[in-house]
Amino acid sequence: MPPKLTEKTFVKDMKKLLFIAAILTFHLHAFGQSxxxxxxxxxxxxxxxKQDYAAASKYVDSVYQENTNDPVQLAQLAYAHLMAGKLLKSEAQYLRIQQQHPNNLAAIQGLAGISLKRGNIKKAKDYYREAIRVDSTNALSYKQLASLSSKGPQDVYLAYLKKANSLDPGxxxxxxxxxxxxxxxEEYSQADAVLTPAIRADSSNLRLLELKMPVHIAAKKYEDAVATGEHLLAQGDSSTMVLNExxxxxxxxxxxxxALNCFLKIDKKEMSEETLAYQVAQSYRGLRDYKSAIPYLENSIREGISSKTASYYGVLGDSFERINKNQEANxxxxxxxxxxxxxxxxxxxALVYENKLNDKKNAIEYYTLYQKTLDQNxxxxxxKFIKSKIEELKR
Structure with missing residues (x-):
């Protein structure tokens, strides 16, 4: 599955967000520019x-006075310093803008970005919530809150995503x-309602197309799913999701x-081996190659069983023994x-047979089986102890 929208998306979004907000917003409100x-x-x-942020930072320092109160100049200084990593300078300039204009969206979002770069997720969230209070139609603020909530309760993450999507479906x-x-x-109709307009806006986005495949399958539009999958492969996307779907x-x-060709190309490390082996086996069975299917089915069964299952039964047996339910224990x-x-x-x-059920014959049988599992060296x-036990029981 494509990854969640997380804080890792911040840098790209901040370039887009702050460039528009800090440079253009103030420019639109500035009058009589010379x-x-x-x-x-x-x-x-x-x-x-050119993303030469160091040069941009030096340039604004050279043309604007540090103590300027001009909002356009402050916005350009703050943004250039932010992108150059000069967070203290940027923060001071955004705070000065906010003092002049408490509800200025660009300043609030700039301060949120600085908090995020410093790793202060709580403070960043607070700023983005403040940005939403100022402008409840700002999709990018909801998007950032979604990214910062991706590891928390899913209902919160979902709510922010839904709001951001409703404001900017593309x-x-x-x-x-x-x-x-x-x-x-498995809410495929809702997924389709989200993906369709986004694909309409960007039909070359491979992640959107990946998600469209299970939606096509759920709707039994198999030819559409194949067309999408083959297109993704042609574009170089041979991810586990594409090959599996x-x-x-x-x-x-x-x-x-x-089907078999697709399943065999999947990296075992990228998918449940139990599921993958079963799908390969079923494909072989479809080809009536039952001999090839058998080892994959055996592997699927083996992978589907916990390595601790025997231990669980051991603990269960011991529990029965302790309440004298010895038949159930064995x-x-x-x-x-x-x-x-x-x-x-x-x-x-063997111990149950010997000490609880007084069944020497079966005790000998299981002591013998136990002896065979022991390392002679x-x-x-x-x-030696088990052999003496067996000899004693044979008398």
Whole structure:
């Protein structure tokens, strides 16, 4: 699945957000700009477009006075310093803007960005909530809150994503985050409602197209799912999700060889081995190659069983013993033998037969089985003890 929208998306969004908010918002509110100011702004824009933030920072320091109260100049200083990593300077300038204009959205969002760069997630959230109070229609503030809430309660993360999406349906990152949640919940109609307008806005976005595949499958639009999957492969996207969804689609279309080809290309580390092995086995069965299917089915069964299952049965058997339900104890121990174990269950069963059920014949049988699991070099004393036990019971 595509990843959640997280705080890692911050840098790209802040470039977009602060560039527009800090440079253009104040410019629109500035009156009577001189030609010299226009030339300075053009030079600054040139540095920012080239992402030469160090040069931009030096430039604004050279053309504007540090103690300026002009909001446009302060905005340009704050933004350039923020992108150059001069957080203290940037913060001071945004705070000065906020003192002049308490509800200025660009200043609030700039301070949120500085808090986030410093790792102060709580403070960043507070600023973004303040930004929403100032402008409840600002999609980017909701998007940032969603990214900062991705590791918390899912209902909060979902609420912010839904709001951001409602305000800007064409934002691909928000659509991916929200669409992914809906696909995970198998709420495919909601996922489709989110993905369709986002794809309309950016039909070349591979993450959006990835999520469209399970939506197509759920709607039984198998040909559409195949077309999308093959397009993604042609674009170089051979991710586990694409190969798995495409393989499942080919299987549903009874095109077993193509399904098998997809499943076999999936990296085992990227997917549940139990599920992958079963899908490969089913594809072989579709091709009537039962011999090839068998080892994959065996692997699927093996992967589906916890390595601790035998231990669980051991504890269950011991619990029965402690309340003198000895038949039930041995039944539990024997169930544990069906799974991987270190041989200790044989010993437990033998003890029950010997000491609780007075069944020497079965006690000998299980002591013998236990002896065979012992290492002759490392457990010589134990082997000697078990042999003496067996001899004693035979008398």
């Amino acid at each position: 030609k010299s100011n226009a030339a300075q702004e053009q030079q600054l824009l040139s540095y920012l477009q 934002d691909a990152e928000v659509a991916v985050g929200l669409g992914n949640l809906y696909v995970q919940k 495409l393989g499942k689609t080919y299987f549903l279309l009874l095109q077993y060889q193509k 039944a539990a121990y024997k169930e544990g033998l069906k799974f991987e174990n270190n041989g200790s269950l044989y010993y437990n069963i 490392k457990q010589a004393k134990t082997i």
